[in-house]
Amino acid sequence: MTTLLLLLVLLDPQQSSFAFAPAANHNCGLCFANRWQQQHHKPLSIHAASSQEEEDIDDGEEDQIIIPINNDKSILSGQSTFAKYGRPQDINADSFGPLLPIAEAVDEVTGGWALSYADLHPATPRTTIGQAFLATNIFYAAGGLALGVQGDWFYGGLTELAGIVSFIYHYSQLEFGKNRSEVRLALLVDYFTAGAALICGGIYMIQLGIDSIPLEALITAVGAAICLSLCWVWEFGYPYIFWHSLWHILSAFTGYLIGQDHIISG
Numbered sequence: 001m002t003t004l005l006l007l008l009v010l011l012d013p014q015q016s017s018f019a020f021a022p023a024a025n026h027n028c029g030l031c032f033a034n035r036w037q038q039q040h041h042k043p044l045s046i047h048a049a050s051s052q053e054e055e056d057i058d059d060g061e062e063d064q065i066i067i068p069i070n071n072d073k074s075i076l077s078g079q080s081t082f083a084k085y086g087r088p089q090d091i092n093a094d095s096f097g098p099l100l101p102i103a104e105a106v107d108e109v110t111g112g113w114a115l116s117y118a119d120l121h122p123a124t125p126r127t128t129i130g131q132a133f134l135a136t137n138i139f140y141a142a143g144g145l146a147l148g149v150q151g152d153w154f155y156g157g158l159t160e161l162a163g164i165v166s167f168i169y170h171y172s173q174l175e176f177g178k179n180r181s182e183v184r185l186a187l188l189v190d191y192f193t194a195g196a197a198l199i200c201g202g203i204y205m206i207q208l209g210i211d212s213i214p215l216e217a218l219i220t221a222v223g224a225a226i227c228l229s230l231c232w233v234w235e236f237g238y239p240y241i242f243w244h245s246l247w248h249i250l251s252a253f254t255g256y257l258i259g260q261d262h263i264i265s266g
Helices: 002-011 015-020 022-040 051-058 073-077 081-085 093-109 128-135 138-149 153-176 181-208 215-233 237-265
Strands: none
Touching: 093 181, 128 153, 128 237, 138 153, 138 237, 153 181, 153 237, 181 237, 215 237
16 A cells, blocks of 8 residues: 555656645645545655655555655755856866866956856756757757858857857756766866857947947847846856757847847948
8 A cells, every 4th residue: 555655656747846836845745645644544654765764655654655756955045056056176187187277267266156166956968958958958959150251250160169168068067967077178168168159249339330330230239248147146057958948049039130240230
């Protein structure tokens, strides 16, 4: 009977609420406990199971039903990686090699914030959401190629390069998880390539003059900036993936619009 009830709990479509909403966990557990008590006329104990308790269940103990509860507070509460782990402790020559002086300078100026990154658990490069997130980098490839075909291979090439490095960074972010020097190194390189593309786009905008910049480019630029800012507000898991995916799409489209207008005006 115990085994059957555990299977029913695990197969319950409301099981996902155990992982993401503590309030829902409590309510669902109480409802289950009430139903159990009404049907079997004895109390039901609900708490997070220890390994010993799981062994007792396997040995046939039927005094209580143990409902597993996800206690990962960093995901449930939406705590950012930087707020949870603080300043990176792995910025050294083994991790960054010749880029160490730059990494140390960036870390010092930003108080460790710039080389921290979001923990995207439970997404990985093998999950649908993780793969969809990585696929948004194709917008940089498409925009850069389109600009190159139209004659601006320099800005188009910078955009392409930014997309490639962004893919590598986010792949390592999904693959290795939190607090890994490999991911910090990829993030630092991503700053270089994305910064180069942004600086080039900014120069183009200055050359064009604010009055000549397409309205669509201004709108998408503002939207991209908002999405990037929200990535730092919700710097964890799926919320980060959502907002950063929009940042990829809108920033790539903005860069294409500015580059295209620069080609036309030149």
